[in-house]
Amino acid sequence: MRWLRRLGLILTLPVLLIAVLALYVGVKWALHSQDDDPVRIASKASYLRMVAQGAVSQSGTERPNVLILFYDDLGYGDFGFTGSRAIKTPNIDALAAAGTVLTNFHSASPVCSPARAALLTGRLPLRAGMPQVVYPSGQAIQLINILGETNTRLPLEEITLADVLKADGYRTGMVGKWHLGDAAPSLPNRMGFDSFFGALHSNDMHPFALWRNDRIEVADPADQDSLDRRYTDEALRFLAAGGADKRPFFLYFAHNFPHEPLHAAPADRGKSAAGLYGDVVERLDRGVGEIVAALKAGGQFDNTIIILTSDNGPWFEGSPGMARGRKGQTFEGGMRVPFLVHWPKSLVGGRSLPDQAMGNDLFPTLLDWLAIPLPVDRKIDGQSLRPLLAGEPQPPRITYYYSGKQLMAVSDGRYKYHDRQPILYTLSNGTWALPFPKGPWLFDLSIDPDESYDIAMLRPADAARLKAALDARRVEDRDNPRGWR
Amino acid sequence: MRWLRRLGLILTLPVLLIAVLALYVGVKWALHSQDDDPVRIASKASYLRMVAQGAVSQSGTERPNVLILFYDDLGYGDFGFTGSRAIKTPNIDALAAAGTVLTNFHSASPVCSPARAALLTGRLPLRAGMPQVVYPSGQAIQLINILGETNTRLPLEEITLADVLKADGYRTGMVGKWHLGDAAPSLPNRMGFDSFFGALHSNDMHPFALWRNDRIEVADPADQDSLDRRYTDEALRFLAAGGADKRPFFLYFAHNFPHEPLHAAPADRGKSAAGLYGDVVERLDRGVGEIVAALKAGGQFDNTIIILTSDNGPWFEGSPGMARGRKGQTFEGGMRVPFLVHWPKSLVGGRSLPDQAMGNDLFPTLLDWLAIPLPVDRKIDGQSLRPLLAGEPQPPRITYYYSGKQLMAVSDGRYKYHDRQPILYTLSNGTWALPFPKGPWLFDLSIDPDESYDIAMLRPADAARLKAALDARRVEDRDNPRGWR
Numbered sequence: 023m024r025w026l027r028r029l030g031l032i033l034t035l036p037v038l039l040i041a042v043l044a045l046y047v048g049v050k051w052a053l054h055s056q057d058d059d060p061v062r063i064a065s066k067a068s069y070l071r072m073v074a075q076g077a078v079s080q081s082g083t084e085r086p087n088v089l090i091l092f093y094d095d096l097g098y099g100d101f102g103f104t105g106s107r108a109i110k111t112p113n114i115d116a117l118a119a120a121g122t123v124l125t126n127f128h129s130a131s132p133v134c135s136p137a138r139a140a141l142l143t144g145r146l147p148l149r150a151g152m153p154q155v156v157y158p159s160g161q162a163i164q165l166i167n168i169l170g171e172t173n174t175r176l177p178l179e180e181i182t183l184a185d186v187l188k189a190d191g192y193r194t195g196m197v198g199k200w201h202l203g204d205a206a207p208s209l210p211n212r213m214g215f216d217s218f219f220g221a222l223h224s225n226d227m228h229p230f231a232l233w234r235n236d237r238i239e240v241a242d243p244a245d246q247d248s249l250d251r252r253y254t255d256e257a258l259r260f261l262a263a264g265g266a267d268k269r270p271f272f273l274y275f276a277h278n279f280p281h282e283p284l285h286a287a288p289a290d291r292g293k294s295a296a297g298l299y300g301d302v303v304e305r306l307d308r309g310v311g312e313i314v315a316a317l318k319a320g321g322q323f324d325n326t327i328i329i330l331t332s333d334n335g336p337w338f339e340g341s342p343g344m345a346r347g348r349k350g351q352t353f354e355g356g357m358r359v360p361f362l363v364h365w366p367k368s369l370v371g372g373r374s375l376p377d378q379a380m381g382n383d384l385f386p387t388l389l390d391w392l393a394i395p396l397p398v399d400r401k402i403d404g405q406s407l408r409p410l411l412a413g414e415p416q417p418p419r420i421t422y423y424y425s426g427k428q429l430m431a432v433s434d435g436r437y438k439y440h441d442r443q444p445i446l447y448t449l450s451n452g453t454w455a456l457p458f459p460k461g462p463w464l465f466d467l468s469i470d471p472d473e474s475y476d477i478a479m480l481r482p483a484d485a486a487r488l489k490a491a492l493d494a495r496r497v498e499d500r501d502n503p504r505g506w507r
Numbered sequence: 508m509r510w511l512r513r514l515g516l517i518l519t520l521p522v523l524l525i526a527v528l529a530l531y532v533g534v535k536w537a538l539h540s541q542d543d544d545p546v547r548i549a550s551k552a553s554y555l556r557m558v559a560q561g562a563v564s565q566s567g568t569e570r571p572n573v574l575i576l577f578y579d580d581l582g583y584g585d586f587g588f589t590g591s592r593a594i595k596t597p598n599i600d601a602l603a604a605a606g607t608v609l610t611n612f613h614s615a616s617p618v619c620s621p622a623r624a625a626l627l628t629g630r631l632p633l634r635a636g637m638p639q640v641v642y643p644s645g646q647a648i649q650l651i652n653i654l655g656e657t658n659t660r661l662p663l664e665e666i667t668l669a670d671v672l673k674a675d676g677y678r679t680g681m682v683g684k685w686h687l688g689d690a691a692p693s694l695p696n697r698m699g700f701d702s703f704f705g706a707l708h709s710n711d712m713h714p715f716a717l718w719r720n721d722r723i724e725v726a727d728p729a730d731q732d733s734l735d736r737r738y739t740d741e742a743l744r745f746l747a748a749g750g751a752d753k754r755p756f757f758l759y760f761a762h763n764f765p766h767e768p769l770h771a772a773p774a775d776r777g778k779s780a781a782g783l784y785g786d787v788v789e790r791l792d793r794g795v796g797e798i799v800a801a802l803k804a805g806g807q808f809d810n811t812i813i814i815l816t817s818d819n820g821p822w823f824e825g826s827p828g829m830a831r832g833r834k835g836q837t838f839e840g841g842m843r844v845p846f847l848v849h850w851p852k853s854l855v856g857g858r859s860l861p862d863q864a865m866g867n868d869l870f871p872t873l874l875d876w877l878a879i880p881l882p883v884d885r886k887i888d889g890q891s892l893r894p895l896l897a898g899e900p901q902p903p904r905i906t907y908y909y910s911g912k913q914l915m916a917v918s919d920g921r922y923k924y925h926d927r928q929p930i931l932y933t934l935s936n937g938t939w940a941l942p943f944p945k946g947p948w949l950f951d952l953s954i955d956p957d958e959s960y961d962i963a964m965l966r967p968a969d970a971a972r973l974k975a976a977l978d979a980r981r982v983e984d985r986d987n988p989r990g991w992r
Contacts (some may be wrong), residue, residue: 031516097959107954295954297962338930338945341959344829445823446931460823469592469780474582474826477782 047165054168057151058207062179062506065399069181073189073394086365087326088187088272088388089313092141093306094134094199094224094281096360097336099343100303104360106341108296109303113311114362117328121364122411123374126435128421129334130381130403132349132356134224135201136424137333137381138276142182142202142213144385144396144404146422149505151177152202153427158227159205170426175203176213181397183385184214187272190394195260196220197253198276211235215274219256225249225278225285246278246285250302253277254309261316275313279306280340299339325367327391329384332359346472352423352430352440353473369411377416378435383407401505420491429499432492437481438465438473439488462489532650539653542636543692547664547991550884554666558674558879571850572811573672573757573873574798577626578791579619579684579709579766581845582821584828585788589845591826593781594788598796599847602813605856606849607896611920613906614819615866615888617834617841619709620686621909622818622866623761627667627687627698629870629881629889631907634990636662637687638912643712644690655911660688661698666882668870669699672757675879680745681705682738683761696720700759704741710734710763710770731763731770735787738762739794746801760798764791765825784824810852812876814869817844831957837908837915837925838958854896862901863920868892886990905976914984917977922966923950923958924973947974 098104102111103118130140135155136147143150154172157163167174176182184194196210198220203209210218219234221244229242232252240252257275264271279285279302286301294300310330317323335342335356337349347353361379363369368391382404389396390406403422410416423431423438431440444457464478464485478485498505583589587596588603615625620640621632628635639657642648652659661667669679681695683705688694695703704719706729714727717737725737742760749756764770764787771786775793779785795815802808820827820841822834832838846864848854853876867889874881875891888907895901908916908923916925929942949963949970963970983990 028516031513032519034517035520099957099959108951108960292965295951295962295965296960297949297965299960336959338943339959339961341955341957344957458823464782466593466780470826472584472826472829474584474821474824475593475781475784476824477780480777480780480782 047169050171051168054171054174056173056175057177057179057504059177059179062399066179066181066185066397069397069399070185070189073186074191076394077189077191084325085190085192085270085392086367087270087317087322088192089317089326089328090141090274090276090384091310091328091330092138092198092274092276093330093332094276094278095334095337095340095349096280096303096332097340097342097348098332098345098355098358098360099341100280100336101360103362104343106296108341109294109300111303111307113307113314114330117310117314117330117364118362120366120371121328121362121373122369122371124361124363124379125374125376127331127359127361127379128357128381128423129332129359131424132334132351134199134281134333138199138201139176139180140380140382140403141333141384142184142274143180144183144382144402145180145400145505146382146403147424148427148499148503149401149403150180151504153424156201156203156223158223158229172427173203175205175208178207178212180213181400182214183388184210184272184274186214186385186389186394187392188214188216190392191269192272193264193267193269194272194274196274196276197256197260198274199224199278200276206236209236217260220253220276221278224281226282246283247287249278249285250290250305250309251287254312257309257313258316261313261320261322264320277306279303282337282339284339323366326365327388328364329362330364331361331381333381334359344472346474350425352425354438354467354471357423363407363411370413375410376435377410378419378421378433379407379410380404380421387411399507401507403505420488422495427499427503429492429496432488432495433467434488436466436468437484437488438467439463439478439485439492440465440473441489441492464488532654535656536653539656539659541658541660542662542664542989544662544664547884551664551666551670551882554882554884555670555674558671559676561879562674562676569810570675570677570755570877571852572755572802572807573677574802574811574813575626575759575761575869576795576813576815577623577683577759577761578815578817579761579763580819580822580825580834581765581788581817582825582827582833583817583830583840583843583845584826585765585821586845588847589828591781593826594779594785596789596792598792598799599815602795602799602815602849603847605851606813606847606858607854607856608859609846609848609864610859610861612816612844612846612864613842613866613908614817614844616909617819617836619766619818623684623686624661624665625865625867625888626818626869627669627759628665629668629867629887630665630885630990631867631888632909633912633984633988634886634888635665636989638909641686641688641708643708643714657912658688660690660693663692663697665698666885667699668873669695669757669759671699671870671874671879672877673699673701675877676754677757678749678752678754679757679759681759681761682741682745683759684709684763685761691721694721702745705738705761706763709766711767731768732772734763734770735775735790735794736772739797742794742798743801746798746805746807749805762791764788767822767824769824808851811850812873813849814847815849816846816866818866819844829957831959835910837910839923839952839956842908848892848896855898860895861920862895863904863906863918864892864895865889865906872896884992886992888990905973907980912984912988914977914981917973917980918952919973921951921953922969922973923952924948924963924970924977925950925958926974926977949973 102115129137131137139150139152195217196215204222231242232240290305342355345355347355387407390408421433440463442461445460463476587600616622624635624637680702681700689707716727717725827840830839832840872892875893906918925948927946930945948961
C-alpha cells in the first residue's frame, strides 16, 4: 500500500493542474451568457411596427427588388473584373461593367460570422454581438466562444435587413450559409426571413446538413458536389415563386463556396485554368448568369438591386489581389473584397469608384433608398452609400479593422494605422512560429498597396490623427460595446 | 521531515521531466559535430593550386573586376526598376537600365546564412553544409542549430568564390555581413578574402561588433546610424587601394541593411515616401552611386561586372513585389529577389529576361566567364548563366525551394510544385495560430503569380513530373547530403 500512497503523491501536481484547468473551463462555461436583452427586443419590435406602418403608406410605389450575392472566403483577385488572369467570370464581369464597382470596399471582418452579422445589421460585429466566428453547439471547439466570452448566436435584439424589409412589405428569402448561430431562437426564420434553405454554418463544420426553414431536409453529410446546383435552383425557385404576389423581393443568397472544402459537379470540374478553385468560382459565375436570365425573363432585371461581394479575403487558396495577408488578418488581403452594385433603373453604370465603403454600409444604404428611417435606439456603424452612388463626393470617413473584439487598425482611405500587434513569422516547414510584436505602423495605401513601409515617423500628424480615432473608438467599445443609445 | 519527503514525491514528475529534457539537450550538444572533412580540405587545396597554375598562364589578359552588391532582407518590390512606387533608387535603376535584369531570379534560401553559403559556393545550402541560419556562439539561441543538427559555421572544405578568384590572381575583399559562422576557422580571411571589414552576423544579433580581419575594430554595440557610411567608405577604400596593384579585384559587398533594426544617419532620415525603410534603401542607392562614380573615375566601370541582388524576401517591412509570402517562406515572396548584372564591356544592356536563375548560379557563371574549370570533387548546383546572358536560349531547368534541410517545392519556371506542408493560419490578434497541413499544390506562375490556385488535379502530368524531380532530389539529399563525388 505504501507504493500506492507514493504514486498518489507523485501524481499530485499533474492532477491538481488538470483539476484547476477543468475548474476554470467549467466556471467559464457556467458563467457564459448569451445576450438577449428584453428591453431592446421590445424596442426592436416597436421599430419594426413603425416600419410596417410606413410601408402601408408607400404601397403604391414600385419598390425595387433586392438581391445580395454573398460569397464565402472569395478573394479580391478572384474575378475577371478584379484582375484575375486565371479565372473567367463573364456573367459577373458583365454586371460589373454595367454597374458600379467599388475598389476600396472592405468586409466588416476578416472572418465569417462577424462579417455576416455586420452585413445584415449595419453594425460592426462587436456591436452586433458577434465579434467571433461561432462554432457548432455542444462541440469542444465551441470552447473558443466560451473562453472568448462571445455570443454563440446572433442576439435576438439585433435588427436584420430581412426584419426591416419584411416589415416594409417585402417577400424575404435566404439561400445558403447562415453562420450566426445554429440554435433557436437566432435562426433565419426568426430573424426576418420568410423562407430559408441552406446550412447553419461553414461547409467544413459538422454536422453539415441542409435545412428548409426549421427542419433538416438533407441530412449530414450533405453532398457538396451538387451544392451549387441546389442553391442556384432554390434561388431561382424563390424568384419564380413571386407569381401573383405583387410584393417586391429580398433574396439573401449567401453561398458556402469557395470556402474549403471545394466541390464541384463532375460536369463543372477540370474546366478552369485555376484548378478546382477556379471551377467552383466559374460555376458560381454561371449561377449568376442563370439568375440574371431569370430576372430578365421575369421583367425584373431593371428594378432589381444586385449587390455582389464576399465575407473576407481568401484562406489557403484564392487570390487576395496582390495585397498583403489573407483571411483572418487585418491586412488588406484579409478584408478588402470585390464589390459591385447593379441597378439599371436608378444607378448610372460603367463606373469604378475608389471611395471607402464596408459591408455594414448595405443596411443603411438600402434603407436610405427605400426611405425607411434607421432605428434610433442603437448606433448603426454603416453609412448610406446613396449619395456616393448618386455621384456626390463622399465626406471623409474612417474604416475600422477589427480582429475579434480587438480594434487593430483604422484607415481614412489613404493612410492606414495599425496598432502594435503580434505579426507571425514562420518558416515554411513549420519549425518555428513566433509572433513578433510589431508596430505601430502607418501605411500609405496610395503608394504602398501591400502594406510594406511604415511611415509613422514620417507622417506623425497623420499617425496621431488616426491613433486618436482608434483610441476614441476603443473607449466607446469599452463603455458601450453594443452601441446602445 | 515527513512533509519534506512528501514534497519530494510531489515534485518527482516535474523534476524528472526537466532532467530528461536537460539530458536530451546535453547529449545533443555533446554529440553535435561540425563538418570539416580533411580529405575534402585536401582536395580543395589541390583544386585551388590548379586554379593558381592556370592563372599564371592567363596573366596577360585583362580580366574583369567583380563587384557583388548583396542586400539583406531586401524585397523584390523595393527598387524603382522592380516597380516600387514608394522608394526612389535612380542609381540602381540606371544600372538595371544599362544592364540585364532577370525577373525570375531566386535566392537559394528564404533566410540569411544558407543564401550566403549558396551564393559563395555555388552549391545549394544543404550541400554547402549550411542549411540553417547560424546563431551566435555560446548563446542559448544556438540550440536551434544544435537541435537542428546543423553546422554552426561554413565547413572549411567548402570552396568559396573568394577562394577561387584569389587563386586566380584577384585582389579579394569583403565588406559587410558574413553570417557563415562567428568562430575560427570559418572566418572571411580564411575563406578566400584578403581583407574583411564588417559584422559576423545580422544587425539584430548580439554582440554587434565590427571586425577588421580577425580583430574587433568597433566594439559592441556598433553605431548603426553610421553603418552605411562606414561600409560605403570601406568599399570605396578597397576600390582605391588597387593603385599600382595591377590585379583585378573581387569585392563582395554584403550589406547588413535593410534587415531590422533599421538605422539611417540623421541627414538621410525623413526623406523617403516609404519611411525609414525607404530612407535606408535610398541611402543604399546613393552608396551605389558613389561606387559607380569611383569606378568611372578609375576607368574601371566598363570592365567591372556589377551584380546586385538580395539574400531573401522582406521580413516584416519591405515589399515582396505583390507575391505571396515573405522571408522564411518558400512562396515566391520569400525567395524571389531583384537581380541585375551590369558589364558594359561584354554584355548587351537594356534587357529584361524572364528565365529562371538562382543565387548559386553566380559561382559557376563567374568561373565560366573567367575560363576557370569547376571543382570536380563535388557537385555544383548552380548553372552558368554565361550562355543565357550571351543571348542563347536557356535549356529547361529546375528551381529548388528549400526550407532548412527540407526540400519544399520545385519549379520549372512556369509550374511550381509545393509538397504537402504546414501552412500557417492565424488571426491578427494572435489568438490562435494553427499550422494546417496543405497540399500538395501545383501553381501556374504564368497566370497565378501569387500562388493562389492549386491545379495539381488539372495538370496531373506536370504535377507528377515535378514531384518526380522533387523525390529524386530528396533521395540524393538522403544518400549524399553534401553532394560529394
